[in-house]
Amino acid sequence: MVDIKFIAKMAGVSTATVSRVLNKSKPVSAELEKRVLDAVVKYKYYPNIFARVLVNKRSFMICILIEEAINQFQSLILPLVSRYLLEKGYQAIINIVSADTEEKIRTFEALEAKQIDGVIAFFYIDERTIKRIKSKTQIPFIQSEPLVHSVSYYEMNRKAAYQATQYLIDLGHRKIAGFFAESYENSFLSARYEGYIQALHKADIEINEKLCIKKNISMANSIEMVNELLDQSELPTALFCVSDELAIGAMFQLAQKGLKVPKDISIIGYDGIPMGKQIDPKLTTIEQPFAFWIKLMIKELLGTIEGDETVNISQTDIVKYSPRLFIGGTCDKPREV
Template identity: 30%
Template sequence: MELEKREPTIKDIAQKTGVSIATVSRVIHGLTGYSDKTRELVMKAAEELGYRPNAIARGLVSRRTQTIGVLFPQVSGSYSAELLHGIEEAANERGFSIIVCNTAREGERTMKYLRVLREKQVDGIVFASQFVLAAYEQELAAMRVPVMLVNTLPERSDLSYIKVDDREASREATEHLVRLGHREIAMIAGTPDDPVAGQPRVDGYRDALEAGGIAYREALVACGGFCLDGGRRAMERLLADAPSLTAVFAASDEMAAGALAAALERGLRVPDDLSIVGYDDLIFARMVHPPLTTIRQPLSEMGRLATERLIARIKGEPYSDGSIIVAHTLVKRDSAGEPPSGPNLNIND
């Protein structure tokens, strides 16, 4: 009878690489005291041999579980996927796994998942795209693990964050429409009372209007909840209430896509009759017709940077402390152009 194949061990990796058993163990358990070249050699051999470290045993040695908790609210699937790609790539490269928690719209399940992650003894937390309330900060402090925020802010603590300047980015998006000659510019905003990506983007829109000598009008701001259907409904309302508008700035690409669909259904040509600018530069911004002019957030890079910093803190390695404002980019495509020469007369009643 054929014997069952033996599972490879740390000793097998040491024999294959010529590295000492002690050093192989340090690499496998995420400890320090070896070169990057040695780490690459050991990890490559481990993969070739099919070595699978026991997470419980590894945790007993290093007092770490090599896992990171990632908390997302219910936001755009494309948005989350791009941010998560950077997080996962950086974690995998350093031998960490991730546990992803969807905290639902408005963070309804945040406290539940923070407690779950505490029970799982994760080594660190990436908290993404949801305002960090004081109650969350208390729970995070009780966990006594490093925390990095991505595209969000804490209510009262000095937790480090990585994000773009939403107010400045929205100002630049709206200024682009002003420079093209538009005066009747509406906005599809996100979630009301959102201090992270909601209000700052409205403030940037308002700043650009005032700088261009255009009066801000509350009636030209409609909320779309950062989703496709919300953007469609907001656009329908704006077209009904302000038929003379010639441009729209949407605070997310999903809402911009919804606005584009609503405009086309009403018989409007984009950008000949109506210009639309989005925010995020998700992959479908290049795939809709016409392709969206939008503000690019380097989401994957932001996720990677947050995770690299988090793991450095977990391992006690040197890292640059403090928060980071990353650069945004205005990406000009085909959905924004000069305003029509006369009033917008192409809306089908």
Template identity: 30%
Template sequence: MNIKDIAKVAGVAVSTVSRVLNDHPDVSSETREHVLRIIDQYNYIPNNSARNLKRVSTNTIGVMVKGRDNPFFSKMIQAIEDLIAREGYSMVLHYHHVPLDDTDAAIEFIKEKRLRGLICLGGDFTEARMNALEGLDVPIVLTSVDMGGVTSHNVSTVTIKNEHAAQYAVAYLIRLGHRRIGLVTTSENDTSVGRLRMQGYKNALVDAGIKIDQSLIVDSDYTFKCGYDACKHMLDLDERPTAIFAISDVMAIGVGKAILDAGLRIPEDISVMGFDGLDYSQYFHPSIATVSQPVLEMGRISAEVLLEHIKSKIGGRQVILDTELLIRASVSEVISK
């Protein structure tokens, strides 16, 4: 979108928009406010702002992380920083945890820091808001974000097959004889990986002819405490689950602690399966089975895709990486009582 488009939408002359942008005094306050609202609505960056962006911070790349307490992204951030530093760029890190739409937060971050490019680690980005990111004309990589294959000229994605990986993990529990399998997931507001991992859980149950029991599905969040509280809820059921699948290792560790605090055994009484492949899960006792994501590779490729876009002006890539199911001590066959 250019200045002519803004003028057309606002119903004013191009010269009026120009005077507003240059803060000329000969524009009424009502007209000025109207034009500024249109500019904000369409995330318009004036040509002079774009030139300033290139002139002021051509070597600055932003990394926006969803949340504050999820250690999943730690190694990924290090891999990104190492690569962009070798290429002569600097990195500015932003943890987004306020109740602001993730797309709006990314736009605000780009404008405020005048970023040359942006990598978003996690978050809820939708096809419906893609046009807002496209309007910035700044290279963006969405990592650990599933857009269903949707990209654009300036937006690329690096992800895994979340639904398939979750389905494979739950199917493994079913092969061990588990029929009552609990799910610790995120709320319906999670339109990305949480939704897909929950769908994978449901797919595995349906394929095995197991009826989906909504009482075994507990909405939570990506924290130890949320996993702990969700598990306590399941333990209070008249018929508790024999296995619990948590859509992140952080949640799974909370689940494991709740089971042990209740005087139960893992896996003899309840098996536990996580997702991510965090070091924490390996050193919990007993070690937690999990779907391992290639974290370092995801970070490295995210930086490579962004840097290549900056250099070649060609974006819109979709990279899908493989996962690995790690079988550990927290899962076993159902033990007959």
């Protein structure tokens, strides 16, 4: 058993000396300190985080950056991120930042100053901002896209949104509205919009910009988006929402207006949050196998921190763990079909 007595014996010192070195309670000679730390490293004796920091000159802490507010999907994956980091010997901390680019850059600088080992950003960072962050800090980080550098997360989202819209088209819908996010170009959210547009184009359905409503993603905003949709001269028969939060919020608001789903309007979401299966009818949506991708994302970040190789993934696994359609009860053929 590797304990403080064992380390003291291997280093040829007393247990009190080991304690002083690890806790820095009292000074010891450089020679004694080296003997103790060499034994600690050799026999992997890490009684607490402070000892690990002392031996490895690292904090073993990863910061999860979230922009302004935690949404339902993030609240679902945060425990998985924290648990997996803990399994790898790291502690997760959470930091909320605004959408302001300058604040984000200052946050990266502050985290590096505090010796945080790495950052997981739960939002899109454009190329220009990435270059600025890297010019000011050396802290390793990974963002929500690409989750893994060998995979196009943009393309995965585009294909899934295309599949969702095509499902509505196959049911016979021609008047398909969309609730989308105000987002950067080339982000995974803009990819979902592109997939929607491409499906309509392929089906020779004219794009009605008035039916494409964009706001920040939140269940609260869905109320305003539904009201804007109902102000149109003609109600669409189907609605594609860029997130489940928007879809569920839209269902509640439509019910307040006396409209039934899917009798009066079909709705499809994106994410696969548990709440979607707890409502009646269950939400038809695009489910994301997020647990698989989060493990790879963290593995890649820790590989960068620890000097390991970049994560590789087979094409078979990319297909196997791509987002896919879950058919609930919120979609049906349009009434006139």
